[in-house]
Amino acid sequence: MSALSEEIRERIRQEFPKYPNKRAVTLPALHIVHDAMRAVSTDAIIGIAELLELHPAEVHDTMSFYNFFKDEKHALGNHRIWVCRSISCMLRGGEEVLEKVCNKFHVHPGQTSANGKVTLEFAECLGACEGAPCILVDDECHMDMNAESVSALIEKL
Amino acid sequence: MAKFEPVLFARINKPDSTSLTTYKADGGYARIKEFLSMAPGDVTNLVKDAGLRGRGGAGFPCGLKWTFLPKDHPGPIYLCINADESEPGTFNNRILMEKDPHQLIEGIIIACHAIRSSNAYLYLRYEYGRSYRVLDAAIKECYAAGLLGKNLLGTGVNLDIVLHRGAGAYICGEETGLIESLEGKRAWPRIKPPFPAIEGLFRQPTIVNNVETLCCVTQILYRGGAWFKSIGVPPDPSNPRDPGSYGPKLYCISGHVNKPCCVELPLGVTARELIEEHAGGVWKGRKAKAVVPGGISMGFLSDKELDTKLDFAGPGKVGCLGLGTAAVVVIDDQTSMVDVLFNCCRFMSHESCGQCTPCREGTAWMTKILTRIRIGQGRIEDLDLLMEVAGSMGIIPGTTICGLSDGAAWPVKNAISKFRGDFEEYIISKRATETSAQKLMEVH
Numbered sequence: 056m057s058a059l060s061e062e063i064r065e066r067i068r069q070e071f072p073k074y075p076n077k078r079a080v081t082l083p084a085l086h087i088v089h090d091a092m093r094a095v096s097t098d099a100i101i102g103i104a105e106l107l108e109l110h111p112a113e114v115h116d117t118m119s120f121y122n123f124f125k126d127e128k129h130a131l132g133n134h135r136i137w138v139c140r141s142i143s144c145m146l147r148g149g150e151e152v153l154e155k156v157c158n159k160f161h162v163h164p165g166q167t168s169a170n171g172k173v174t175l176e177f178a179e180c181l182g183a184c185e186g187a188p189c190i191l192v193d194d195e196c197h198m199d200m201n202a203e204s205v206s207a208l209i210e211k212l
Numbered sequence: 213m214a215k216f217e218p219v220l221f222a223r224i225n226k227p228d229s230t231s232l233t234t235y236k237a238d239g240g241y242a243r244i245k246e247f248l249s250m251a252p253g254d255v256t257n258l259v260k261d262a263g264l265r266g267r268g269g270a271g272f273p274c275g276l277k278w279t280f281l282p283k284d285h286p287g288p289i290y291l292c293i294n295a296d297e298s299e300p301g302t303f304n305n306r307i308l309m310e311k312d313p314h315q316l317i318e319g320i321i322i323a324c325h326a327i328r329s330s331n332a333y334l335y336l337r338y339e340y341g342r343s344y345r346v347l348d349a350a351i352k353e354c355y356a357a358g359l360l361g362k363n364l365l366g367t368g369v370n371l372d373i374v375l376h377r378g379a380g381a382y383i384c385g386e387e388t389g390l391i392e393s394l395e396g397k398r399a400w401p402r403i404k405p406p407f408p409a410i411e412g413l414f415r416q417p418t419i420v421n422n423v424e425t426l427c428c429v430t431q432i433l434y435r436g437g438a439w440f441k442s443i444g445v446p447p448d449p450s451n452p453r454d455p456g457s458y459g460p461k462l463y464c465i466s467g468h469v470n471k472p473c474c475v476e477l478p479l480g481v482t483a484r485e486l487i488e489e490h491a492g493g494v495w496k497g498r499k500a501k502a503v504v505p506g507g508i509s510m511g512f513l514s515d516k517e518l519d520t521k522l523d524f525a526g527p528g529k530v531g532c533l534g535l536g537t538a539a540v541v542v543i544d545d546q547t548s549m550v551d552v553l554f555n556c557c558r559f560m561s562h563e564s565c566g567q568c569t570p571c572r573e574g575t576a577w578m579t580k581i582l583t584r585i586r587i588g589q590g591r592i593e594d595l596d597l598l599m600e601v602a603g604s605m606g607i608i609p610g611t612t613i614c615g616l617s618d619g620a621a622w623p624v625k626n627a628i629s630k631f632r633g634d635f636e637e638y639i640i641s642k643r644a645t646e647t648s649a650q651k652l653m654e655v656h
Contacts, residue, residue, distance in 0.1 A: 073374045075288075075414050081396030082379055086338075107396075120398035120565075121379035123338065137339070141300040142508055142541055143466035145555050179382060179559055180300040181339050184466035184539070185473050194341025 057105065058098030063091055067106050077107040081117050085124055094130035125174075132167040132174040134212050137191040140177045143184035148201065152188045153177075155202045159209055172212065218476040219435075219460050220427050224311035230346050232353040235314035239434075241359060244318060247433050248325050248367045255326035259429055262437035263458035267304075268294055268385070268422030269507070269536045270615075271524045273455055274429070278327050280409035281417045290418040291324050291332040292394065292408075293426060296378055296385040298337055299507035300559060301539035304462035304474050305423035309336075309343035312427075313350035319426030321359070321371060322433055327419050330370045335390050337378045347375055382563035386614045387420035388412075389565065400567045401614035428459055444479035445523040457523030461538050465491040468498065468544035480526070484518040486540055498544040502631065506536025508556045509619025511626030515545075531629070533622040549631040550638045553623060554582040560620035570605035571617035577601055578624055590639040595628050 057064065070083045084103045088095050095103075095118060097111075104111040118124045125131055138144075138153045153164070156175055160168035167174040183189040186198020190205065197208055223229045223238060235241065247255065260275025281289060293316075297305040308316060320332050336344055351373050354360040362370050381399050383389040388402035391413045412418025421429075432440050440459045447456040457479040463486055466472040470492030477490075483503050487493060494500050502512045505520065505527040513520055517530045524535045543552055561575035578601055581594050602625050605611055606618035628635060 073372075076395075078396040079394060079414075082377070082393065085379070086377060117396055117398055121381050123379035123381075140555075141559055142504070142552065142555050143301050143472070145551075146467045146541070146543065146547065178339065178380075179562060180298060180302070182297050182303040182306045182337070184301050184303050184464060184541075187466055187472065191339055191341075194339065194344070196339075196342065 057102040058096060059088065059102040059106075063087060064102070064106060067103070078109060078113075080107055081109070081114060082121075085114075085118055085121075089124050089131075092130075093132075094125045094127045096127035129165075130167070132171050134172065135174045135176060135191075135193055136209075137176045137178035137181065138164075139179070139181045139183075139187070139189050139191075141180035143180070144188040147187045149188040151202050152190065152200045152205050155205050156190075156209065159206065173209075216460070216477050219431050220308065220315070220424065220462060221312075221474075221476045223315070224307060229311050230313055230350060232314060232350070232357060232359075235312070240314050241318060243434065244321060244359070245365050245367060247322050248364065248369050250325075252326050252328055255322060255433070258437050259326065259432055262432045262440040263456055264425065264428050264432060264440065265455065265457065265524060266422055267424035267428065267461070267537075269299065269509075269534075271457075271535060274421065274425055277409065277421075278323075278419060280407065281327055281419065282410065285417050288331055288414075288416050289327055289329040290413040290416055291320065291327060291329045292387070292390060292413060292418060292420040293320060293332060293334040294385060294387065294390055294420050294422045295334055295336040295340070295343070296382075296390060297340075297423070297537075298382040298385050298563075299509065299537045299539060300556075301464060301466055301504060301507050301541040302537040303464050303466075303539075304537070306340055306343055307474055308423055308427055308462075309340065310346050313347050314354075315427050315430050316347075316423055317350060317354055317359075317373070319428075319430040320373060321364070322429050323419070323421060323426055324371050325369060329419070330372065332371065332373045333394055333413070334373060334375050335378060335384065335394055336375060337384070338380055344375065344377060351375060381565075382559075383565040383614075383616060386616060389614065390420060391418065398565070400565055401616075403613055424462055431460075445521065445525075448525060451525070454525055457525065457535075461522075463490075463522065464537070464539040465542070466539070467504075467541040468495050468500070468547070469493065469542050470495050480521045480523040482519050482521055483513055483540060486522070487518070487542055491540075491542070494542060494544055496544070498546060500542050501545040501547060502543040502549060502552070502627075504539070504541035504543075504623075505532050506534065507539045507619075508541070508559065508623055509616075510534055510536040511622040512543075512549075512630060514630045531626060533618060548638055549627050549634040550582065550585055553627045554579070554586055556623040556627075557582055557620070560616070564616060564620065568612040568614075568617065570611040571620065574601050574605040574617065575620045578620070585635070585639055590635075592636060592639055594639070595632065595635055598624050599628055 264274040265271040389399040393399040408418040444458040447454040511532040561579040602621035
């Protein structure tokens with residue numbers, strides 16, 4: 056029995072007509088699984104490989120290249136916060152924002168808070184440098200952060 | 213000089229600028245049937261004669277790229293839209309996608325007609341969630357209005373656009389890395405030739421164009437090549453290989469300025485003009501120590517070089533790699549270039565795809581050497597060592613497959629040759645700048 060529910064499998068199949076081969080559905084499939092399950096487990100990799108007619112090692116090879124996807128030992132919390140550490144944010148106080156978020160959840164970057172609420176990550180340039188320092192909460196960008204505004208934002212999560 | 217009226221950004225501040233209705237009300241898609249009735253070669257020639265150079269970083273002539281496709285290819289031809297904007301300091305494509313998606317889609321339709329493609333893949337970096345939602349809605353509107361899909365507006369032209377989300381890797385902005393990623397593999401750039409125009413996505417002829425480039429295509433079709441050529445900088449007569457820098461350009465300005473922004477201006481404005489007249493000057497009443505001319509891979513301008521024209525040729529004349537993405541990052545005189553260069557090297561080390569040894573190892577070692585300097589254990593000889601490592605990596609010395617490595621080496625070369633005093637002083641005074649947050653940031 057597949058680790059993937061029929062609903063997820065169907066959503067992956069719906070991607071097939073967009074591409075001339077199934078391998079190209081690797082990233083869309085990883086996103087679908089990752090969004091729904093907050094991680095891509097080894098069993099899920101096997102499930103994706105079956106659907107895409109690939110060897111699981113091929114799916115794993117692609118998945119592991121992108122830092123984005125978490126394996127089952129590092130499942131995401133309810134929210135994922137990315138704090139930009141690249142040049143434009145660094146120049147305008149990105150470190151203070153990062154420190155605030157770390158202290159708030161008692162985590163280091165890459166870790167998930169004990170209550171499972173938040174996974175904290177570094178980001179490389181988020182492309183919102185006019186509003187540096189900026190952070191991404193899930194995939195929504197928040198600009199012009201400082202220690203106070205980031206605290207207020209986190210409180211609402 | 214008269215104030216330049218924005219063209220690419222003409223609509224971004226209008227209410228509801230993303231909807232098909234308002235785009236049409238502003239004249240969008242009004243002539244799309246006419247453009248689709250033109251011979252594809254004529255569209256290509258129009259873009260070629262306008263002198264449009266790619267806005268993604270390399271500045272390759274767009275129309276010329278299109279002519280590299282094989283004639284009478286029996287199989288499919290693909291257009292990939294490079295929306296993996298990830299060069300630090302760069303955000304112009306994000307604004308174009310979030311605020312005026314139909315200008316881009318119209319450019320895609322025109323470009324696909326010119327290159328005889330019925331399949332466009334828009335490779336969007338994952339982090340641009342808002343762009344994704346706006347584009348997804350705009351593409352759906354187009355399908356519903358018959359502007360995409362089969363027999364587009366009854367012209368017999370077919371076109372599908374697939375929105376494909378990346379997964380956070382800078383290297384996917386390299387065109388063959390993007391293609392590999394789209395195919396479902398790790399984004400390892402390919403050895404060229406063959407160039408994508410001959411053998412690209414799914415081994416078929418493929419054109420990869422940047423978002424801003426395609427928005428320029430839309431404007432060239434409506435306003436004409438002569439209009440485009442009336443803006444910018446003509447070729448340097450002393451350099452027969454300079455095709456000129458024509459058209460408007462979106463300049464991003466960030467870092468230590470009062471008003472970070474993205475502004476549309478004719479190619480060829482100076483860094484000083486951007487800082488003083490458009491970004492409100494350097495913040496806190498300070499002076500600029502260094503300015504990144506076009507994303508960190510391009511290196512640095514010193515405070516003596518702020519009158520450099522930011523056209524395709526200008527930054528190269530003062531030792532920078534090029535114009536890149538025209539993302540200007542201002543660094544004030546209270547900032548150490550050691551910290552800035554460390555940030556650049558750490559980025560490149562994190563983003564090197566690992567395929568070529570000089571890049572994988574070079575970026576990692578340069579970061580390690582700079583870390584050593586930052587914790588007060590640097591030696592003056594480290595500066596020569598950094599220069600030696602930087603000089604050994606990249607397409608320019610011929611040791612790597614793609615240009616990421618040149619972009620990793622260039623800030624090192626520029627920083628040490630132009631700001632050597634900063635580094636020497638730092639090493640000698642063994643200034644330790646670590647804060648707890650910086651320690652955290654070094655975890656990865």
